[in-house]
Amino acid sequence: MNAKLILTSILLGSALNTAAFQSLESNYRTTGNGVVAAFEPQRQVLQTSSAVILDGRREIQYGVVVSPEGHILTKASELKEVKKLGVTVDGTQYKEVEILGTDEDWDVALLKVPAAGLIPVVYAPTSAVEQGTWVVANGATTRTKRRLLAGIISAKPREIPIAGGAAIGLQLETKGKQLEIKEVVEKSGAEEAGLKKGDLVISVDGKAISKIEEMAEALKGKKPGVIVKVIVSRAKKEMAFDVKLMARSQMVEEEVTRNDQMSGEYSARRSGFPRVLQHDIMLGSRRNIGGPLLDLDGRCLGMNIARVNRCENFTIPCEELKEIAARMIKEAAK
Amino acid sequence: MEGGVDWCGFVRRRGLQREQDPARVTLLIPMKLTFALPMVLLFGWISTASARPYVNDKKAPEDRKDLEVIQKSLTSVLPKARAATVCIDLGEGSGSGVIVSEDGLVLTAAHVSTGVGKELTVIMEDGKKLKAESLGLVADTDAAMVKILEKGPFPFVEIDRAESTKLGDWVFSLGHSGGFDKERGSVVRLGRLVRIANATFQSDCTLIGGDSGGPLFDLEGRLIGIHSRVGAQLQVNMHVPMKVYVENWDGMMKSEFIGEGPFAQKPVKGNGFLGLATEARDEGGLKVTKVGRESPAEEAGIKEGDVILKMNDVDLKTREQMQDLLKEMAAGDKLALELLRDGKKETINLKLGER
Numbered sequence: 001m002n003a004k005l006i007l008t009s010i011l012l013g014s015a016l017n018t019a020a021f022q023s024l025e026s027n028y029r030t031t032g033n034g035v036v037a038a039f040e041p042q043r044q045v046l047q048t049s050s051a052v053i054l055d056g057r058r059e060i061q062y063g064v065v066v067s068p069e070g071h072i073l074t075k076a077s078e079l080k081e082v083k084k085l086g087v088t089v090d091g092t093q094y095k096e097v098e099i100l101g102t103d104e105d106w107d108v109a110l111l112k113v114p115a116a117g118l119i120p121v122v123y124a125p126t127s128a129v130e131q132g133t134w135v136v137a138n139g140a141t142t143r144t145k146r147r148l149l150a151g152i153i154s155a156k157p158r159e160i161p162i163a164g165g166a167a168i169g170l171q172l173e174t175k176g177k178q179l180e181i182k183e184v185v186e187k188s189g190a191e192e193a194g195l196k197k198g199d200l201v202i203s204v205d206g207k208a209i210s211k212i213e214e215m216a217e218a219l220k221g222k223k224p225g226v227i228v229k230v231i232v233s234r235a236k237k238e239m240a241f242d243v244k245l246m247a248r249s250q251m252v253e254e255e256v257t258r259n260d261q262m263s264g265e266y267s268a269r270r271s272g273f274p275r276v277l278q279h280d281i282m283l284g285s286r287r288n289i290g291g292p293l294l295d296l297d298g299r300c301l302g303m304n305i306a307r308v309n310r311c312e313n314f315t316i317p318c319e320e321l322k323e324i325a326a327r328m329i330k331e332a333a334k
Numbered sequence: 335m336e337g338g339v340d341w342c343g344f345v346r347r348r349g350l351q352r353e354q355d356p357a358r359v360t361l362l363i364p365m366k367l368t369f370a371l372p373m374v375l376l377f378g379w380i381s382t383a384s385a386r387p388y389v390n391d392k393k394a395p396e397d398r399k400d401l402e403v404i405q406k407s408l409t410s411v412l413p414k415a416r417a418a419t420v421c422i423d424l425g426e427g428s429g430s431g432v433i434v435s436e437d438g439l440v441l442t443a444a445h446v447s448t449g450v451g452k453e454l455t456v457i458m459e460d461g462k463k464l465k466a467e468s469l470g471l472v473a474d475t476d477a478a479m480v481k482i483l484e485k486g487p488f489p490f491v492e493i494d495r496a497e498s499t500k501l502g503d504w505v506f507s508l509g510h511s512g513g514f515d516k517e518r519g520s521v522v523r524l525g526r527l528v529r530i531a532n533a534t535f536q537s538d539c540t541l542i543g544g545d546s547g548g549p550l551f552d553l554e555g556r557l558i559g560i561h562s563r564v565g566a567q568l569q570v571n572m573h574v575p576m577k578v579y580v581e582n583w584d585g586m587m588k589s590e591f592i593g594e595g596p597f598a599q600k601p602v603k604g605n606g607f608l609g610l611a612t613e614a615r616d617e618g619g620l621k622v623t624k625v626g627r628e629s630p631a632e633e634a635g636i637k638e639g640d641v642i643l644k645m646n647d648v649d650l651k652t653r654e655q656m657q658d659l660l661k662e663m664a665a666g667d668k669l670a671l672e673l674l675r676d677g678k679k680e681t682i683n684l685k686l687g688e689r
Contacts, residue, residue, distance in 0.1 A: 021531035022501045027394075029569060030525045030538045034394040038401055131522055132409040132506075134401055152408070152524045158517045259512055259543040262564060280523040282540060282568045296398060310568060311511055311523055311540035 031139075031149055031282050039150050042136040045298040046146040047090055048119040050138050050291040053079075053111075054086035054093075062138045062291030063111065064303050065089060066325040070115035073325055074290040075305055076102045077269040079109055087113050091144045100332035103324055104225060106316055107269050107305060110328040121292050121300035127277055127317035129153055129301065137281050137304055137313075138291035149288070151281030157317060162272035164248030166224040170195065172212055179209060181232070188251050189244035190230075199232035199239075219245070224272065247272060263309040270306040276314035283307050387553050390503045404504050404524075404553065411555030412506075412522060417489035419520045419549055421457040421510040422446055422466075422480065430509040430520070430548030431456065431480055432557060433490040438464075438482030441493075441579060442547030443562050444471040444597040447478040449666055450589045456482050461516045470586030473600070474593035475533040476562045477578045478547070479586040491549070494556040494576055499535075503527045507539035507571075509548025509561055520548075528569065535559045535573040562597075601664030606686030608660065608669070612642065612653055619643045619674060620650050634684035636673070643679070644672035665689070 027034040036043075051063035051072045060082065063074035072087060079085070085097045094113035101110045131153050139149040169188020172179045179201040184191045201209050204218040205228050222228070224247040231240050249271075260266065267286045279293065286307045292300045293315045302315040316324070387407045389400050418433040422442055429446030433439065440456060447454070447468035456466040464484045471478035482488065499505070504526055511521045529536035537550060541564050550559035550573045559573030585592050591600055609629020612620035619641040625632045642650055646669060650656055663669070665688035672681050 021529060024502050024526060024528040028502060028526070029528050031569070032394075035526075038395040038397060041398075130409050132405060132412050132524070134405050152405075152522065154522050155518045155520075257543075262542065262566070264568070278518070278521070280521070280540065282538070284568060296401060309512070310542045310564075311521065311545075312542075 030151075036139075036148060036150065039136050039148055042150075042294050042296065042298050043146065043148045045121070045294055046136070046138055046148055046291065049121045049300075050089075050146060051111075051113075052088040052141050052146075053290060054084075054088065055082040056084045056086070059141060059287060061287055061289050062304075063087065064290075064292045064300065064321070065118050065120050067120055067329065068116065068118050070094075070113040070118055071100075071120075071325070071329055072111040072113065073108055073303060073321070073328075074111060075267070075269075076104075076107050076109035078267075078286070078290070085111075087111060088143070089113070089115065089118060101328050103328060105272075105274060106320070106324055107273070108303070108316070108324055108328070110325075110332060112332070122298070123318045123322050124295055124297070124299040124301045127157065127301050127319055129295065131155065134296050135279050135281065135301060136294040136296075137279075137283065138288055139283075140288075149281050149283065151279050153277060154280040154312070155278040157275060157277050159275055160271050160273045160314065162224055162247045162249070163254065163270075164252075166219065166222050166226065166245040167248040167251060168215075168219060168228070168230075168243055168245055169251055172201065172215060174212070175200070177210055178233075179212065179215065185251050189246050190241075193230070193241040193243040195230065195232065195241055195243065196234065199234050202231045202233055202238065204228055204230050224250070259309055265307070266309055267306040270308045270314065273305060273314060273316070275317055275320060276305065277302055277317050279313050279315060280311055281313060283313055289313075385554075386498070387504070390500065390553065393502070407504075407553035408506055408522075408524060411551065411553070414489070415491055415506075415508055415549065415551050415555050416459060416520060416522070418491045419459065419508040419510075421514040421520075421544075422547060423455040423457055423463075423514070424448070424452075428510065428513050428544055429546040430544065430561065432508075432549035432560070433482070433488050434493055434557065435490050436487040438466075438484070438486050438488045439490075440466065440480040440482060441549075441557070441560055442478050442480055443560055443574065444473055444476045444478040445562075446547035447471055447480055448598055449601065450591050451668065452666065454480060456480065457510075457514050459519060461514075470582070470588060470590040470592060471598050472578060472582050472586070472592045473595050473598040475574055475578045476597040477560065477574050477582060477586070478598075479579075491551070491555065491557050493579070494552060494558045495580055497575075497577055499527060499552055499558045499575075501527055501530050504553050505537050505539060505550055505558065506553075507537065507541060507545070507548060507550050507561060507573075509541065509545030511542045512544045521545075525571075530575075533574065533578055534562075535575050536569075537571050537573060538569045539571055540564075540568050541571040601666060603664055604661045605689045606660055606663045606665050606667055607689040608684075608686060610636065610642075612656065614652050615641065618649065618651055620653060620656060630684050630687040634671075634682050636671070636682060637675070639675075641674040642671050643674055644670075646670050660686075 049065045053061045063072040087094045098112045133153045139147040169185035169190035171183035173182040181199045265285045289304045293302045302317045306314040422429045422431045431440040431442035452468040454466045456464045466482045469479040507523045508520045523539040525537045525539035545561045548561045563572045609626030609631040611624035622640045
């Protein structure tokens with residue numbers, strides 16, 4: 001390319017400076033009604049087999065209908081602050097809602113509404129679909145009509161480890177040849193178990209501890225929820241404590257990154273899942289989580305469990321979801 | 335993190351507002367005639383005769399068949415597009431890029447490469463790390479080139495030099511969102527081209543930090559844009575069209591710094607830092623009398639007592655001569671010093687630090 005040609009382009013550029021840009025009307029954008037209309041058969045599945053979870057009159061998230069008798073799965077951690085739990089399926093609103101159980105590993109709650117003849121989701125034969133496969137999820141809703149949003153499977157299925165890992169909740173300091181507890185973190189497992197500032201750590205799970213590195217080694221690879229036996233010396237007396245490890249993010253507020261800032265409302269719990277699918281649906285809000293993820297046949301590929309950020313959402317795969325539903329319903333019946 | 339922009343990149347130092355409405359130009363037609371031909375010859379562009387999917391010419395997909403055409407087009411070209419998509423690691427952050435030639439030419443964004451002649455690491459989808467260096471960039475439109483320095487052949491994608499993309503076309507983006515993650519791989523997003531302006535494509539493929547410099551493809555798997563920046567709304571995702579690269583191709587290949595900010599800042603002459611004190615010798619050359627602690631000179635292994643005979647092939651006789659040479663250089667510039675140490679000549683290469 002020579003200088004003459006470059007110059008030409010600059011001149012053309014300024015000559016056309018008044019020309020308008022081209023813009024696609026919002027109706028035909030990926031989330032627009034004109035596009036979404038092509039997914040009407042899948043929307044009808046959302047209409048009957050997804051549930052709207054309510055706090056009073058406010059829609060807080062969605063759920064997956066898993067039995068004709070009114071069993072519904074939804075995201076558990078979002079229910080903590082709910083005052084008046086309600087559920088809508090299709091056009092019917094249920095005000096008597098029971099929480100039958102919670103699965104911490106998957107962040108799933110099993111709800112029960114007094115219904116008969118609901119239409120549960122039909123699970124897809126496999127969640128191992130190609131990247132680029134169309135998927136459909138709940139979008140906004142009215143009192144009577146479910147809406148949808150569409151996107152694609154966008155990354156490899158995988159485990160999502162807990163952000164920041166598991167922590168015991170102790171600040172330690174080397175005192176001579178021993179480790180002294182300098183601070184016990186508030187609301188930590190260590191505080192709950194009764195460990196105190198000034199205690200000298202002797203062992204964790206039977207392993208002698210005298211250095212911070214040894215403590216890190218003893219806790220390495222352990223997941224939140226695991227209980228470790230901590231022996232300390234307090235006023236020259238040996239004492240044993242059972243300490244439950246917690247996710248670091250439960251004790252210390254998660255740092256808000258630049259990517260978080262540009263993402264809008266993301267799920268409070270968005271890590272620590274044994275296995276997830278990932279999709280790119282423009283959910284826009286954490287309130288669009290909890291419902292089923294459908295394929296073009298209207299079959300359930302899984303349950304949306306977290307809006308991670310602007311472009312990433314996690315879904316519990318149908319194989320695991322099926323197992324979770326069966327197990328939780330069975331446990332609740334005991 | 336003080337900057338105000340939602341760059342798709344990493345940590346930025348300078349402040350810029352979110353994408354201002356660049357209601358400027360739509361300049362599509364003239365370029366096609368002017369530039370398509372020479373470019374084709376330069377890079378052995380092979381035309382693949384895959385047809386434009388008919389769904390692109392519909393206002394919206396109407397039924398399952400239309401949707402399946404989109405899906406089938408995407409899944410058939412995705413593996414090749416993915417293989418050519420890379421993560422660009424700069425140490426202090428990472429962006430994305432895409433390989434466009436067998437010998438490892440990478441297109442990315444100017445705010446990812448940040449300058450000319452910078453050392454970078456390119457990470458392939460399988461995690462393999464490759465040494466690379468930035469070539470030229472266009473600072474006002476956010477275009478840049480990077481060259482992998484290791485031996486190919488590398489997987490690469492075809493560029494849409496004919497500007498055949500139209501408003502409303504279905505497109506997909508790839509990128510290492512939030513940084514490289516081998517378990518996850520690069521992330522694919524599907525959307526439509528929703529706005530075309532002079533130096534910007536807008537799509538509704540959602541982008542995030544780490545995607546910067548990554549590729550936007552049409553459904554035939556041709557590269558049509560490079561991710562640049564986002565707005566507050568999810569639908570506002572900006573890409574630099576291929577047109578900008580084609581127009582500036584030769585200059586970027588020659589490692590030129592084209593245009594003025596805001597996406598990259600020109601190096602400032604005279605702000606380079608070497609960290610040496612010297613005195614002239616009667617027989618020529620400059621004797622090192624002091625090496626600054628943690629200076630580029632110290633890091634390069636220069637020692638007190640070394641004699642600098644040549645700087646970038648210029649014989650040194652006076653201290654002023656060296657100062658004059660350094661005045662013309664900037665932080666990040668390369669320096670080749672020919673030294674006399676213990677009676678033996680050796681050459682040391684280093685980069686100037688920032689004063």
